[in-house]
Amino acid sequence: MVSIQYVTSVAKLVSEDKKPLIAILRCLKGKTKMAFKDEEQAKAYWAENISLLFKLLAVWFIVSFGFGILLVDVLNEVRFFGFKLGFWFAQQGAIYTFVALIFVYVFKMNTLDKKYGVDE
Structure with missing residues (x-):
């Protein structure tokens, strides 16, 4: 999770700035600091x-694009709850995977935040 100090500083910058979009971009460029002990941390x-994010995006890409589009003919040979598996992945599987990945991301980020001491 994002530290409360970071959210507070972003909210303060946005509310005080006459150009809130500029303030948000400033925050994204790293002009505001989170509660880290040093730059290396x-x-x-x-x-x-970022590594976790790319891994989760790769899983989602494989499930949605790979299973739902590229491998649909191969997967359609298998039935899943009465539906062709390729069709199911294209219609439901990608959505279920995305929701599951959200929960995985939340769990992993909470663990990462605790590891680096920036948890709430």
């Missing part, structure tokens, strides 16, 4: 965060 945290 912040870099390690963000490296793990």
